[in-house]
Amino acid sequence: MGESVPAHDRASPTTDRGPFELCLLGGFSLRDAAGQPVELPTRKCELLLAYLAMPAGRLHGRDKLAALFWSDRDEEQARGSLRKALSSLRAALGPQALGGDRDAVTLDPAALAVDADRLASLASNPAGIVEGAAPLWRYGEFLESRPSASAEFSDWLTFERTRCRNLAQTVLEGMALRLADAGDLSQAQSVGQRLLAIDNLREESHRLLMRLYARAGERSRALAQFQGCRELLKRELGVEPSQETVRLSRQIASDAASAGDAAVRPADGSGSPAARETAPSWPTERPRGLSIAVLPFAGKSDGEQDFLANGISQDIITELSRQRDFLVIAPQSTVGYGSGAGEAGIAARDLDVRYILAGSVRRGGDQLRVAVQLIDASGDRCVWAERYDRPAQDVFDLQDEVVRRIIANIDAEVRAAERESAARKRPENLDAWELFHRGMWHAYRFTRDDHQLAQGHFERALELEPGFSLPYAGLAYVCLSAVTWHFTTDVGQTLGAGIAQAEKALALDAGDAFSHVVLGRLLTFIGERPRAAHHLSMAIDLSPSFAQAYFGMAQLHFWSGRPREALHHIGQAVRLNPRDPLGSMFMTLQSFCHYWLDDFAAAEAAARRATALNARETWSRLGLAAALVALGRAEEAMTVIAEARRMDQGLTVASFDAVVGQVPDDLRQRVYSALRQAGLG
Known part of the structure; x- marks a missing residue:
């Protein structure tokens, strides 16, 4: 037990061995399905695997990877080093783990379970925080102590470290709150202390500990926490604590009841519980919950970059303004604020908004990089961050594409944040x-x-x-x-x-x-x-970045006997929001489209991606079973159907037909025949 397994001794494909476990928080470790450590031959191989896994499934150009990791070598040597490293990864993970072609490489998301992905999942699922968050007590920096491969890689590493740090703060804060609600204040305080250790300048963490101490009756400890926060901010930043922190300390000092039981959870941006109680439940057609300001994007002094940065921020404001339930601050009001995330709290207070979007544009050679962060100012946390690397040949096409992606992500992430806030x-x-x-x-x-x-x-x-x-x-x-x-x-x-x-x-x-x-x-x-097409077209016109509108249009095309058109719209939906709550259904419909077009291997792959996204979904298992029968693997299909029946005991061909009865008959009969061969009655 515990002995490392060299990569060259492991040739079994991933699908036979199950997913590997990749740990990137606190360093780097890779374990196989049996829990045995797997050694990769070089540090570059480790860094390459980490890069491909964040996130898995993304297609990476080989030239870009070679330049990213072997920038000190000529082009041919760099590509040779990349080929050797990829060969080592295939030896370690199995030949099915890496896909792509001679120009690009991708890592199969099913090949690895990544701790950083688990962290993101916990951050987006408040109900699962206490059960799944225990390992985060030992949260470490993303790829800690790993040397950078290049300046470009260093930028990526900094970005991922910031993102994971923000996610860990969200999870630990949620864990502390849930423990406090359950009455386990001692454990909640321990989690709060771990939260503070991630960033001891974060006032929200200090305030949480102050509330936890006050609720436990440890008023002097709560006030000592405030004093320590005050001294630290003065020493490190030369500033005083925010009004919210000072107000809480005064509340605790006066021994107000709300500093104990009622104050563990702060009022969401309303300043005080009393203010929240008197606020109207639906004051205007444009609720404050979706108010947002886009800070001017930072370019370098280079005129072209400044032009592009300004154009992107202006286009984002224009497109966000099309969303009827977003209140978007006019660009004239955001002039004068910096683009850094540190400006978010100041801008949010001044402009009376909950969300701030900050970003930058940077050019390196023939590549342009646009980086963005969406900050929830009510909790001083980054709810989403992304980076877009694109060729710089056509600036206007680049601008249009990046703005579309940013709008889709803002829309999805803000609404997800609203759901999470309400769930808490x-x-x-x-x-x-x-x-x-x-x-x-x-x-x-x-x-x-x-x-x-x-x-x-x-x-x-x-x-x-x-x-x-x-x-x-x-x-x-x-x-x-x-x-x-x-x-x-x-x-x-x-x-x-x-x-x-x-x-x-x-x-x-x-x-x-x-x-x-x-x-x-x-x-x-x-x-x-015809009526369905009218309403789905209206949805796309009203919100061109709403992924579920394209999924609905894909369903309509599929129900109308047009699987190729359906695939196109599914692709649009996935590009707009790869983390959509309906993501598993996107993949399931994609599977049935491929089945209809007789591409059974692609149908199997899409169905497996769907089951990975939602382990409880039965539809994806029906698609998988049909594909397996078509591939001559009926025994595997029978196992899949048995699993689906365990999840839904009422599942039959008839219950399936009750939902899809309007799908063209030729496809339905093909699928039903395959499902009956797999044991579905």
């Missing part, structure tokens, strides 16, 4: 806006219990604000989900109820893209394709 609050403290997002948080978990909770939250939101359109769309989505996930025995009645709710939503707000998408998908299921 006590139900009795939620207003109509928060109840809608709490409902969507449950709806996207795709379980029968969560389905019922989602419906209850949407109904409660309408009790508070009968004229609010989104909860009606949420109720329509609950109906759609009930049909998709077999939570109803009366498919026709449920689809009809969903259509009625979606139409109510659009009667209140005809410009909401989500409502159009839900109605379009419901109409697709009942075969009303």
